[in-house]
Amino acid sequence: MSATTTAGAGATGKASGTALRAGRAAVCAARAAPMTVALLILVWGLALGTGALRHPLPPDVARRWGSGAAALTSYQWWTPFTSGLLARDLSGYLVVTALLAVCGAAEARLGRRRTLLLLVPSQVLGCVVAAAIVLLTGPNPFWPTDMVGSRALGLGPGLYGVAAGLSASMRPLWRRRVRVGLFTFLVVLMLYSGHLSDLQHLVGALSGLAIGRLLSGPASRTGPSTPSRRETRILVTAVLLATTLAPAVAALRVHHPGQPTTDATALLVTSVPAPTAVRTVCAQPRRAELCRVLRENIHSPRPAELFLAALPVLLILVFAGGLRRGRRAAWWGALVSQVLLSTVIVVDLARAASPGQLVVPAVVLLIPGVGLVALLLATRRAFGQQAHPGTYRRALLVIGGVLGLAVAGHCVALAVLADAFMPTATNGGAVLDFFARIAPTPLVARPALAPGTPRAAMVAALMAPTFWIVLLVVLWRTFRATDRDTVEPAEHRHARTLLRHHGGGSLSYLTLWPGQRLWFNAARTVYVAYRRCANVALTMGAPVGDPADVPDAVAEFASYCDQRGWIACFYAVDGGLADRYRALDWRTLRIADDALIDLTTLRFSGRRWQDVRTAMHRAARTGVRAQWCVLAQAPPAIVDQVRHICAEWLAGKGLPEMGFTLGGLREALDENVRCLLAVDDGGRVHALTSWLPVHRDGRVVGWTLDLMRRRGDSVPGVMEFLIATAATAFQQEDAALMSLSGTPFAFSSAPSPEDAVHRLMAGASRILEPVYGFRSLLAFKAKFQPLYEPLYVTYPQASALPAIGNAIGRAYLPRVTWRQAVRILAVTIGQPRAAIHRRNRI
Numbered sequence: 001m002s003a004t005t006t007a008g009a010g011a012t013g014k015a016s017g018t019a020l021r022a023g024r025a026a027v028c029a030a031r032a033a034p035m036t037v038a039l040l041i042l043v044w045g046l047a048l049g050t051g052a053l054r055h056p057l058p059p060d061v062a063r064r065w066g067s068g069a070a071a072l073t074s075y076q077w078w079t080p081f082t083s084g085l086l087a088r089d090l091s092g093y094l095v096v097t098a099l100l101a102v103c104g105a106a107e108a109r110l111g112r113r114r115t116l117l118l119l120v121p122s123q124v125l126g127c128v129v130a131a132a133i134v135l136l137t138g139p140n141p142f143w144p145t146d147m148v149g150s151r152a153l154g155l156g157p158g159l160y161g162v163a164a165g166l167s168a169s170m171r172p173l174w175r176r177r178v179r180v181g182l183f184t185f186l187v188v189l190m191l192y193s194g195h196l197s198d199l200q201h202l203v204g205a206l207s208g209l210a211i212g213r214l215l216s217g218p219a220s221r222t223g224p225s226t227p228s229r230r231e232t233r234i235l236v237t238a239v240l241l242a243t244t245l246a247p248a249v250a251a252l253r254v255h256h257p258g259q260p261t262t263d264a265t266a267l268l269v270t271s272v273p274a275p276t277a278v279r280t281v282c283a284q285p286r287r288a289e290l291c292r293v294l295r296e297n298i299h300s301p302r303p304a305e306l307f308l309a310a311l312p313v314l315l316i317l318v319f320a321g322g323l324r325r326g327r328r329a330a331w332w333g334a335l336v337s338q339v340l341l342s343t344v345i346v347v348d349l350a351r352a353a354s355p356g357q358l359v360v361p362a363v364v365l366l367i368p369g370v371g372l373v374a375l376l377l378a379t380r381r382a383f384g385q386q387a388h389p390g391t392y393r394r395a396l397l398v399i400g401g402v403l404g405l406a407v408a409g410h411c412v413a414l415a416v417l418a419d420a421f422m423p424t425a426t427n428g429g430a431v432l433d434f435f436a437r438i439a440p441t442p443l444v445a446r447p448a449l450a451p452g453t454p455r456a457a458m459v460a461a462l463m464a465p466t467f468w469i470v471l472l473v474v475l476w477r478t479f480r481a482t483d484r485d486t487v488e489p490a491e492h493r494h495a496r497t498l499l500r501h502h503g504g505g506s507l508s509y510l511t512l513w514p515g516q517r518l519w520f521n522a523a524r525t526v527y528v529a530y531r532r533c534a535n536v537a538l539t540m541g542a543p544v545g546d547p548a549d550v551p552d553a554v555a556e557f558a559s560y561c562d563q564r565g566w567i568a569c570f571y572a573v574d575g576g577l578a579d580r581y582r583a584l585d586w587r588t589l590r591i592a593d594d595a596l597i598d599l600t601t602l603r604f605s606g607r608r609w610q611d612v613r614t615a616m617h618r619a620a621r622t623g624v625r626a627q628w629c630v631l632a633q634a635p636p637a638i639v640d641q642v643r644h645i646c647a648e649w650l651a652g653k654g655l656p657e658m659g660f661t662l663g664g665l666r667e668a669l670d671e672n673v674r675c676l677l678a679v680d681d682g683g684r685v686h687a688l689t690s691w692l693p694v695h696r697d698g699r700v701v702g703w704t705l706d707l708m709r710r711r712g713d714s715v716p717g718v719m720e721f722l723i724a725t726a727a728t729a730f731q732q733e734d735a736a737l738m739s740l741s742g743t744p745f746a747f748s749s750a751p752s753p754e755d756a757v758h759r760l761m762a763g764a765s766r767i768l769e770p771v772y773g774f775r776s777l778l779a780f781k782a783k784f785q786p787l788y789e790p791l792y793v794t795y796p797q798a799s800a801l802p803a804i805g806n807a808i809g810r811a812y813l814p815r816v817t818w819r820q821a822v823r824i825l826a827v828t829i830g831q832p833r834a835a836i837h838r839r840n841r842i
Helices: 003-032 034-050 059-065 069-073 079-085 090-110 112-137 156-167 172-193 196-221 229-251 260-268 275-282 285-299 302-309 311-324 328-352 355-378 391-416 427-437 454-460 463-479 490-502 508-512 547-563 575-583 607-621 636-653 718-732 756-772 774-784 798-812 818-830 833-840
Strands: 517-520 526-533 536-539 567-574 587-598 625-629 674-679 685-696 699-710 737-742 787-795
Touching: 003 090, 034 079, 034 090, 034 112, 059 079, 069 112, 079 112, 090 112, 090 156, 112 156, 112 196, 156 172, 156 196, 172 196, 172 229, 172 355, 172 636, 229 311, 229 355, 229 636, 311 328, 311 463, 328 355, 328 463, 391 427, 391 463, 427 463, 490 508, 490 517, 490 526, 490 685, 508 526, 508 685, 526 547, 526 798, 536 798, 547 567, 547 575, 567 575, 567 587, 567 798, 575 787, 587 774, 587 798, 607 718, 607 774, 625 718, 636 674, 636 685, 636 699, 674 699, 674 718, 685 718, 699 718, 718 737, 718 774, 787 798
Parallel strands: 536 567, 699 737
Antiparallel strands: 517 526, 526 536, 567 787, 587 737, 587 787, 625 674, 674 685, 685 699
């Protein structure tokens, strides 16, 4: 057999294999969502039967079967149903096909009956209520003059209603993301486009949202928590993208003539005039300026023109990528671009529209931009990430160099072809022409020179897109550069050296977390990690360094704080060090118990370990295995799943995340932190734990549990499985101890009756239990039979205790708002005890 025949047979085999896989996928889809598949076949069958794939539907067909205000007044009751089965042209059928994927997902998740209860009422209500709104509001500047007589086709109201209703069955994290993105897009699209179908889509989505909440019950009405910093970035990015893409979609539609609001979207697209129209205009001497503009457009290369027209969208997409990473520079870019775009659009509209048309359209066009500016200002604290020092300086040098080369190249090219431009190109005119061309031409300015030949137009349009492409690439790479927080300063490197050499307690690694200030003694042999809350210097654990110098360092740090009017407070120190503070006449107060496990004697045998052994056997039966990794070096697919688990866990809590001694995903991304993941055979991460190293004499002698997160639908007992697996691995590495960390405001033994302060703290623990479940967490740790070592807070005088309590609260909840405080109070007072345990279970 020849090589050609073999290659042909191989290609045929690959093609047949691809067709077979496609056939299997189609069969699986038909089995999972038969109603959706049947609806898809019906819609495309009607498309073929009506000939809409070759040419738009005739107006009489739309009047007969389309929905709208005229259909409502004519008692054409069937139009909400028949309009959903038709579309005006091929593009409409493609959009409906894409949206039917949402319907298929809903059918697979909710079932056929519930999907129908979302689809049909949303379609009917979207058509009827939108028609009623048009009739009640009458002709106004928001609607085109023919809105009352307009007819809409398409299944959009029902399908958008299915999407909104499906969000009610999602977990709080994705429920919020889907709703924010969906409704932002629909509202902005209605404002910029103003079609009857846009109003129907918005009403249909609102109807589906209400129906979905009824079908899903009380669980869907539980609001998610105030977004975390990362979730805030994602939501703002979603709003920015929706606000940017909606006008772009509206600009591609056929607009109603004479409608000022929808005509404004045409500013995003430059049209190419017909040659006959150019000749007619240029034959009139009084229309020389218009002739110049038309000749420029007719000779302008279409790709370059489209690129400049789409430039605002591309620029904002780059800023959105930076916002998702929390970059401050991207925040400034998005803010300034929105202000400039809103201003330019309104000014251009003011020049184009008559005085009677100006007010309402300008206000409508300002709503998305002003709303987005307000959102960016309100969430500015979430965007504080900065690139490595020098990143922006290098970016500015590259952009400046490219700009200079582009200006020089533009001037040289126009000098060679000076006679091909009107007026004749000069050096000064060439510079002004270049800066006019690098702006989005339809929005800002017209070039000063009009090319008279296709060759001149090609040369004139070359430099501006080149400059913008380089600028977009540089910005994109800048926003993806290494964050400044990942670059360790010199003082942190010295502190890390002291920690590794001298070691410390089970919580000493927390002193290297971001956000800590470091103080060193005069000899730089001891450091103290602290954060200042009001006038309290609250330390993270005990001093770290040479044990012989620690007592003197305590007194030196206290003097350092006293000179500045601060109250020194050492938080979470163990009993041995607490005795040293008592010798200095400091007060001590027990605030937690550190759960320690002696790995040298640990055995999972006996009745007390039954729950742990059961969890390990269940994980083995269900195909869940433990996988070690350094999260900072893990594959993106793993990191993305971990991010999602953490965000889902926080959103399900409905309350702000705590910090200080309780780490999060940011701390887990430290390269010296080990993570243990529960992963199934399909690569799905069910849960994770992170472990901080405990150093002594230059080596790691133990590990401390920090982060525990799991999916809501994970295997029962997955946390017990991970902790037991970690203990076994640490034993094999000859580690001496494992700490399950301290649980704030929860104690292994009841306080003595005569201790008023401890009784007060125990009462506070009971009050906060419905909110954060400290005591439930302590009960979970008790499954591993730990030894408890008390942790103390030490302070110089009793009168400082109220200020210290305030500082500790602000350290654990640094960004709590008054709304969150009210929610915490409401949860602590009114939540049923059964619901508390369901939410706080590990």
